[in-house]
Amino acid sequence: MTTPSDGLGAGSPAPVLDRAACVRLDDADPLRSLRDEFLLPPGTIYLDGNSLGARPTGAAERAQEVIAEEWGTGLIRSWNDAGWFDLPAKLGEKVAGIVGGGAGTTVVTDTTSINLFKVASAACRIQAADAPERSVILTQRENFPSDIYMLEGLVEQLGDGYEVRLVDDAEVAAGFPNALTDEVAVVVLTHVNYRTGRLFDMAETTAAIHAGGALAIWDLCHSAGALEVDLAGAGADMAVGCTYKFLNGGPGSPAFVWVSEALQTRFSQPLSGWWGHRQPFEMEPSYTPADGIRRYLTGTQGILSMSVAEVGLDVFGRVDMADVRAKSLALSDLFIELVDARLSHHPVEVVTPREHAARGSQVSITHPEGFAVMSALITRGIIGDYREPEVLRFGLTPLYVGYADVWDTVEALREILDDRLWDVPQHKVRGAVT
Structure with missing residues (x-):
C-alpha cells in the first residue's frame, strides 16, 4: 500500500x-489532529461519511446560537444584522475553494436534485439557442437514481422531442466512442459512482464532451471534500453537489450549484423565485434575474441548516x-x-x-x-x-x-x-x- x-x-x-x-x-x-474536530460516539468506527458526514465540534453550539440569539433575540433583524441574507453566497465562496470553482461562481442553496433541474434546464436552453438540433440529455446508467429521475421530469417539461439516454460507465471512461452523437445537447455525469466508487477524469471527459458539441454538468456529491476537484481548470460548464456527505454539513443540509463564469448570464434558471431576482425587495411584479451566480437562488433559504453547514465547511479552511x-x-x-x-x-x-x-x-x-x-x-x-x-x-x-x-x-x-x-x-x- x-x-x-x-x-x-x-x-x-x-x-x-x-x-x-x-x-x-x-x-x-x-491529519490526525482533525479527528478532534468531530464528535462520534465512543467505540464507533464511522465509515458512512459518503452518506452522512459526522457531526463537527461546535455544530450544536452554532445551532443553539442561531435559535436562541439570532432568531430568539434578533428576530427579523438578523436577516441584516446576522448576515442571514448573504449566507448562500458566503458559503458558496467556501465551497468554491474546495471544488476549484473560483470567486463568484457558487451558491449554497436547495437540494442537489433541485439544483440539477435548474442547471440542466439552463444548459438545454443555451443549447436550444446555439444548436437547436440537439435535444438529447445523456447521463450514466449507474448515475444516482434521483439525477436520472430529475432529468426525466425535465424532458417532460421541455417536450419537443427531448429525451434522456443512458450510457454505461465503460463508454464514459473510454471517451464516448459511440454515445456522444450530434443529437446530444447536455451530458450529466456523477464524478464518483455512488455504488462502486469509480472516479472519472473530469478534465479528459469534459474535453470529450465539448469536442462532441455538448455541455458538461458534473454531480460532485461523492467527491467534494474527499478529493481534489478543479472545476474551472477542467473546463466544466456547470456542477451541483451536497454538503451533508464528505463536507459534514448535517442531515439534509443545503446543496450547492456552480456555473462557469461564461455561462452564468446566458439564461436564467427555470425556478425563478424572488431570491434570484435582481432586486428582490423592490417587489416588482415581473421577474428580472440577478447578475451572476445569485440568479440560481429560488426562495427563502433554510437559515438554521445553512448556519450549521458552515461549521463543517470551515474545517476545510484548515486542510x-x-x-x-x-x-x-x-x-x-x-x-x-x-x-x-x-x-x-x-x-x-x-x-x-x-x-x-x-x-x-x-x-x-x-x-x-x-x-x-x-x-x-x-x-x-x-x-x-x-x-x-x-x-x-x-x-x-x-x-x-x-x-x-x-x-x-x-x-x-x-x-x-x-x-x-x-x-x-x-x-x-x-x-x-x-
Missing part, C-alpha cells in the same frame, strides 16, 4: 498486515486537499489489501477500481448476503452502508477515519463471515432506509 509518508507513486513499500503497523501510521498521520487525497488513497489501499489477504476464502469481491486515478474515497465490496453482513457489522459499532445489488460500501473520510479503523473493520468482517454471524433473522430485517 501507499502511505502518506511514501508519497503517491513513490515505489512499493512493504505490505501493512498487522494492527501495530496501522497504529504507527495513525501516530504519524499529519490541504492534496493531503486529504493522499490519506484517502492510502486508507483505501490498505482496505483493499486487507480484504484480499483476509477475506479471500469468502465470496467477496472488491468492485472499487484499484487504480488510484479511477478511485474515489470509498471501498465497495460485494457479498451474496451483503445486507445481512452489513447489519451484523453495524451491531458491532462499525457503520458502513448497503446498496443494491449486494454492495457493502465503506466511505473513508480522511478527516476522522484512521488506519487502525480500517484494520478493525476488516477483522470484524472476517469474524462475521467465518462464523456466519450474519445468518440470523435480526440481520435480515430491512427498515425504510437501507
Whole structure:
C-alpha cells in the first residue's frame, strides 16, 4: 500500500498486515489532529461519511446560537444584522475553494436534485439557442437514481422531442466512442459512482464532451471534500453537489450549484423565485434575474441548516486537499489489501477500481448476503452502508477515519463471515432506509 509518508507513486513499500503497523501510521498521520474536530460516539468506527458526514465540534453550539440569539433575540433583524441574507453566497465562496470553482461562481442553496433541474434546464436552453438540433440529455446508467429521475421530469417539461439516454460507465471512461452523437445537447455525469466508487477524469471527459458539441454538468456529491476537484481548470460548464456527505454539513443540509463564469448570464434558471431576482425587495411584479451566480437562488433559504453547514465547511479552511487525497488513497489501499489477504476464502469481491486515478474515497465490496453482513457489522459499532445489488460500501473520510479503523473493520468482517454471524433473522430485517 501507499502511505502518506511514501508519497503517491513513490515505489512499493512493504505490505501493512498487522494492527501495530496501522497504529504507527495513525501516530504519524499529519491529519490526525482533525479527528478532534468531530464528535462520534465512543467505540464507533464511522465509515458512512459518503452518506452522512459526522457531526463537527461546535455544530450544536452554532445551532443553539442561531435559535436562541439570532432568531430568539434578533428576530427579523438578523436577516441584516446576522448576515442571514448573504449566507448562500458566503458559503458558496467556501465551497468554491474546495471544488476549484473560483470567486463568484457558487451558491449554497436547495437540494442537489433541485439544483440539477435548474442547471440542466439552463444548459438545454443555451443549447436550444446555439444548436437547436440537439435535444438529447445523456447521463450514466449507474448515475444516482434521483439525477436520472430529475432529468426525466425535465424532458417532460421541455417536450419537443427531448429525451434522456443512458450510457454505461465503460463508454464514459473510454471517451464516448459511440454515445456522444450530434443529437446530444447536455451530458450529466456523477464524478464518483455512488455504488462502486469509480472516479472519472473530469478534465479528459469534459474535453470529450465539448469536442462532441455538448455541455458538461458534473454531480460532485461523492467527491467534494474527499478529493481534489478543479472545476474551472477542467473546463466544466456547470456542477451541483451536497454538503451533508464528505463536507459534514448535517442531515439534509443545503446543496450547492456552480456555473462557469461564461455561462452564468446566458439564461436564467427555470425556478425563478424572488431570491434570484435582481432586486428582490423592490417587489416588482415581473421577474428580472440577478447578475451572476445569485440568479440560481429560488426562495427563502433554510437559515438554521445553512448556519450549521458552515461549521463543517470551515474545517476545510484548515486542510490541504492534496493531503486529504493522499490519506484517502492510502486508507483505501490498505482496505483493499486487507480484504484480499483476509477475506479471500469468502465470496467477496472488491468492485472499487484499484487504480488510484479511477478511485474515489470509498471501498465497495460485494457479498451474496451483503445486507445481512452489513447489519451484523453495524451491531458491532462499525457503520458502513448497503446498496443494491449486494454492495457493502465503506466511505473513508480522511478527516476522522484512521488506519487502525480500517484494520478493525476488516477483522470484524472476517469474524462475521467465518462464523456466519450474519445468518440470523435480526440481520435480515430491512427498515425504510437501507
